Amino acid sequence: MTTRLADFRAGLVAVFPTVAAAVPFALILGQQATAKGLTPAEMLAMSSIVFAGSSQLIAVGLWSTPAPVAALALMAFLVNLRHALMGASLSGKIAHFGRLRWVAAFLLTDEAWALSERRALDRPISRTFYFTVALTLFVCWQIASVLGTVFGAYLEHPETYGLDFTFPAIFIALALGFWKSVRRTGPVLVASAVVAVAVHAVVPGAWYVIAGAIAGITAAVVTAPREAPAADQAAGDATP
Amino acid sequence: MTIDPVNFAAILAMGVLTYFTRILGFLIADRLPKSGPVRVALDALPPAVLVAVVAPIVMSGPIEAVAGLVVLVLALRLPLIATVVAGVAVAALLRLAFI
Numbered sequence: 001m002t003t004r005l006a007d008f009r010a011g012l013v014a015v016f017p018t019v020a021a022a023v024p025f026a027l028i029l030g031q032q033a034t035a036k037g038l039t040p041a042e043m044l045a046m047s048s049i050v051f052a053g054s055s056q057l058i059a060v061g062l063w064s065t066p067a068p069v070a071a072l073a074l075m076a077f078l079v080n081l082r083h084a085l086m087g088a089s090l091s092g093k094i095a096h097f098g099r100l101r102w103v104a105a106f107l108l109t110d111e112a113w114a115l116s117e118r119r120a121l122d123r124p125i126s127r128t129f130y131f132t133v134a135l136t137l138f139v140c141w142q143i144a145s146v147l148g149t150v151f152g153a154y155l156e157h158p159e160t161y162g163l164d165f166t167f168p169a170i171f172i173a174l175a176l177g178f179w180k181s182v183r184r185t186g187p188v189l190v191a192s193a194v195v196a197v198a199v200h201a202v203v204p205g206a207w208y209v210i211a212g213a214i215a216g217i218t219a220a221v222v223t224a225p226r227e228a229p230a231a232d233q234a235a236g237d238a239t240p
Numbered sequence: 241m242t243i244d245p246v247n248f249a250a251i252l253a254m255g256v257l258t259y260f261t262r263i264l265g266f267l268i269a270d271r272l273p274k275s276g277p278v279r280v281a282l283d284a285l286p287p288a289v290l291v292a293v294v295a296p297i298v299m300s301g302p303i304e305a306v307a308g309l310v311v312l313v314l315a316l317r318l319p320l321i322a323t324v325v326a327g328v329a330v331a332a333l334l335r336l337a338f339i
Contacts, residue, residue: 016321017320017321017324020324021324038247039242039243041242041243042243042244042247042248042251045243045248045251046251046254049251049252049254049255050251050254050255050258051255051258052258055254055258059250059254066246067244067246067247067249067250068250069246069249069250069253070253072250072253072254073250073253073254073256073257074257075254076253076254076255076257076258077257077258077260077261080257080258080261080262081261082261082289082293083258083261083262083264083265084261084262084264084265084268085265085285085289086265086285086286086289087261087262087263087264087265087266087269088265088266088268088269088272088282088285089265089269089282089283089285089286090265090266091265091266091269091270092269101266102263105259105262105263105266106259106262108262110293114286114290117286161328161332162307162327162328162329162330162331162332162333162335163328164331165304165307165327165328165331165332166324166327166328167297168294168297168298168304168308168311168327169307169308169311169323169324169327169328170320170324171290171293171294172290172294172298172308172311172312172315172327173311173315173320173323173324174290174320175287175290175291175294176312176315176316178286178287178290179287185284185287188284188287188288188291189287189288189291191288192287192288192289192291192292192295193291193292193295194295195292196291196292196293196295196296197295197296197299200295200296201296208292208296209289209292209293210292211292212288212289212291212292212293212295213285213288213289213292215288215292216284216285216287216288216289216291216292217280217281217282217284217285217288218281219284220280220281220283220284220288221277221280221281221284224277224280
């Protein structure tokens with residue numbers, strides 16, 4: 001019981017900065033949606049059914065009447081394809097969730113995933129921790145995006161206050177949590193950053209995340225020390 | 241407080257495909273090996289994705305680059321929330337000064 005309470009508190013502490021980052025984002029989303037003629041009820045439907053910030057913001061940008069259903073769906077798929085990478089990494093770490101994994105998947109966001117992976121470096125991810133983080137984000141996202149449809153007009157230039165920088169700041173800090181050594185992690189970060197920036201500059205859409213991630217993991221595999229099963233062939237190598 | 245049927249269809253289609261991306265990783269991960277190059281790749285995935293998401297944002301302008309660098313240095317010493325507050329403050333101050 002105490003563990004559960006401790007995990008609940010750890011979840012709340014962990015999620016707090018990401019909520020502070022997500023709320024202004026959701027307010028802007030709501031405001032943009034109103035400008036496109038979407039109703040508060042439609043905003044709530046989108047936020048609760050899709051629940052994926054970047055794709056929702058892009059969708060609102062693409063929205064017209066009648067709604068371009070196929071284009072919106074394809075865009076959401078491409079923008080959110082990065083979840084497949086996150087899910088693949090998280091899967092084994094939440095295997096003990098059982099059937100709740102499919103609920104956990106529905107609530108999977110960049111933030112919940114990043115915080116859980118960070119948690120997994122120190123200790124197993126408990127259901128309490130994951131769902132505290134994920135549900136807090138979910139509830140705040142609903143409230144803030146709907147409030148945005150009502151009050152968003154008053155928050156037209158949030159970038160003046162640097163609020164848009166909250167998201168990258170969190171991700172940079174979290175990325176450093178995965179640092180192992182210059183040799184192990186250095187190539188991953190450099191390859192991922194360089195390829196993501198290059199693809200972002202050249203290819204429209206969200207492909208840069210996929211391209212950067214693939215470059216990063218390729219760098220990891222190429223620079224990884226040889227493993228035990230390959231020891232027969234590597235026996236003559238000087239590398240320890 | 242109304243929902244247009246076409247709008248709802250679009251929202252539902254987005255939702256279904258987004259949920260598919262969320263379970264796709266679970267579905268393929270169950271078939272992946274526990275060691276070897278694929279394991280190395282999966283272990284490198286979190287930092288690789290984080291950096292891929294952030295790098296274009298940080299490289300989008302000089303103010304973002306400076307604020308990103310500040311966060312990078314501070315994150316080594318300060319807890320997450322303090323780092324984020326400092327990063328946001330630096331971005332806001334630089335914009336106030338130069339834009």
